[in-house]
Amino acid sequence: MSIPLFISALLLSSPSTIHTEPSTPISYVSMEEKKAIILERLLASEGMRPPKKAFIIENASKTALLKTSTNQQYSLYVFNEYEFAEEEPGKDMIFSKERPNEWMRIEVLRDDTNFDDAANDMKTFFEAGFGNAKEGTPPPSPEGLTKDIIKVYETESETELGRAYLIKGNQSRPPLRVTVVAPKETNKITTLLHMIGTIKKK
Secondary structure, eight states, rough: HHHHHHHHHHHHHGGOOOOOSSSSSGGGHHHHHHHHHHHHHHHOOOOHHEEEEEEETTTTEEEEEEEEEETTTEEEEEETTTEEEEEEEEOOOESSSSOOTTTEEEEEEETOOOOHHHHHHHHHHHHHSOOOOOOOOOOOOOHHHHHTTTEEEEEEOOOEEEEEEEEOOOOOOOEEEEOOOOOOOOTTTHHHHHHHTEEEEE
């Protein structure tokens, strides 16, 4: 149903439920004004919905919603099967709604960050949590992100994979340190990185 038809249906079906401000009697509002009020409210409600975007990843279609980090001043698209949360100052989390051991931590770095120190911190984190860490290579996709990955550390346990990425910034994306943990059986690291590839500065 188009918006004009929808408005007409509302007007015909429930004229007594249409209100302006409480101080204005409904009898003083013309039919055209009623239509304008309903249209304004419809458009406002549409504007409040976060924008959606479709992605094709590994031959599968995924829908994502636009999220904003007020914590670190960036936006990104988050796939429907994941939740986005501001964890603490300087850190945000994305985690699977179905698998609690599938998650990603996002840290925005300063433009003048010493990347050698940041890389050492990544290695230390994995060594403390998994007992080991080794240098790895950037993944093949998403291409727009992997070309900016300057350091990778990898680790694993019997059931989980861990990856840490140091990503240089560009005109639209801040420099990042991203930590990813995912079950070996599903290995959704590429899917998680596609969300990182949509990050843009606010």
